[in-house]
Amino acid sequence: MVNADKAQPSDSTVMQWPIELLRGIAALMVVFAHYWGLAGVKAGLFVYFITGVDLFFVISGYVFAPYFFGKTLHPQSFFIKRFFRIYPLYACSLLIYVFLKFSTSQEAKYLVTHLFLLYTTESREIAFYYNQAYWSLPVEIEFYLFLPALAYIARLKGGLFVMVAFALVLHCVIAFFSPTDMRMANNFLAFSVHLPGLLIEFLLGVIAWQISRNELTARARFLMIFAGAALWVIAAWVFSFYFARGGDNAVMENDVLRGNIGLFAALAFMPIVAALGRFGQRAPPWLRIVSVWLGNLSFGIYLFHNAAPQILNLCGVIAPPVVFAALCIILTFLIAQVLYVWVENPSRNYGRAVAS
Template sequence: MVFTAHAAHLLTPDPAFLKFLWTGVDLFFVISGFVFAPLLLSGGFAIRPYAIRRVFRLYPLYLVSLPLYYLIAPESPDKLLYLLRHLVFLGTTSGAHEAFFFNPAYWSLPVEVEYYLLLPLLALIVAGRLWVVLALFGGFCVVRFGIVLGATSFASPDPNWLSILRVHLPGILIQFLIGVFVHVAHQHWSDSGRRLWPMLAGAGGFALWLSLGLFFARHGDPGISAHLWLKSYFSLLCAIGYGLMLFGLLGLLRGLDGRARRSAFFLGNLSYGVYLFHILVLRLYERSDLALPGVLAFIVCALAVLVLALLGHHLVEHPARTFGRRLASRYQPMQAPLHSRERAADSSLGSAQ
């Protein structure tokens, strides 16, 4: 979805609705919250093996992609400084110019890292109590409104600190928590065996998502910014739509056969590479002398991104994750009840949109 949003200009000169697919990043935050919900609700877990798995999941392919973007980035007196700050996920702490300097899609990585860092503390605070998650959600909805109310533009030369917080976890945690609610609801309804409510929820989520997409296609970012409530909660509404659709799909897809599951895991394994490399491919295409018809250009770029993602997975990601799991297993406490959950989370999440 995000690749299509960034490549929409290749398909049509007026990509209004296709640009709305940037909200795929909101879907990712929901999925991330869903996958790590068992850890959040666990009451506590072994931190060292969890941290090792997260590092070896996130860092290796990122460290491969970052020098490639450095090579094609424009010259700037701050270029090396930006590189060093991106290495420690601080590239979104000064404004849009630095955040988007190498790869605009990188902006969501610090949010994900912050969620990983906060998760052990959240697990202790929540201690398996859903009402605490609800309280956190309500509290951070208020925080989000206050941030947006006082934030200047992130794209301005000198954005204020509220603008910075808007693109970090204080402004985005509520979207992860939507995924936690989806996990709890799915556990409840999957045990009951009833599919009507998940199907209705999925249909309602699609209707909400489509309404938001049509609004964006007609009014764009200015239309969102014209209303304080929409400006504050448009992404949250998208996350709710995605969460409802995810809930519905989980109910429908329980009977997937082995081949379908293998296909899903294969595509999931490519997702991080697609996230990291799609802007690289699009920029290289724009700099080339190729003048392909729009649809063909889109297909060629998409295939190139998939090939890079496939190579990255087999040459870097899979070996690094395997090593990380082996290293983490040395520090896994005996009879730790969440070992299988951590492994499931590590296997299921495509890491970052």
């Protein structure tokens, strides 16, 4: 969901395509997590694909990790670039979802709350009213806002270790005291979708960046990727088992799983990101091209994939479930590509120009 700002000038070519590939994979995971029902297939491990959001968080921590280790941060320039990277495309997507509400004779409520990205401070219903995927944007912005302070603390002696330990303990407390029923909202449930509950996932990305600075052998990279993938599959199997028994509430009733689903996924993604983050030019040109393309479209895919089924339904498209899901994917990519050319890339370049 964020642009891969270059860690160091000399690293720009080396780190670009692997991070863009991971960003594209994260977006596609979220799409599959929401589309398995449309395709008429059993949920299975597809349910756990929702943790593509957590991969986004780890990537964000990785991309901005250099600021934790001495890279100069100019807050004004940084915030300007972040605003024009995120908000114009988000505002465009909000207009589309508002139009879809009107087109189905539904009320376009909570507009002010959504314009200021405050929807996750009120209720689950408000946060999901237009687009379920919107929930992750406020915590990303919170990470950006607190980045100067986090980077300062990390540069103190033992600062990063203390911060990671504190973030982990804070997450565990919030997860433990979250309600066992998703319908029973409390302050701890609200904290779980904001920086207090999710900071540890961003910091795991910072650790992944630190690990990737080492000269990793091919064997080490393979073992890290294998270990991360194995952990993810195990967590996915456990989650899908409980989810099949009773949905989100069955997961929330388990003291180990409650509030920790994203953390387990982030722990699995950390070694994978570390192993692939500086994979460099060891790939055919077509893979680098496809990776950058997917990364460029990832934010649009994430924002608009929940609009695609509504648009097709509005147009009266009727097709078998698998075909309908495939059409939704094609439409999602088409919308993301068009708006990347017309909105996202121009606004990002404008932000960079203003910031410089």
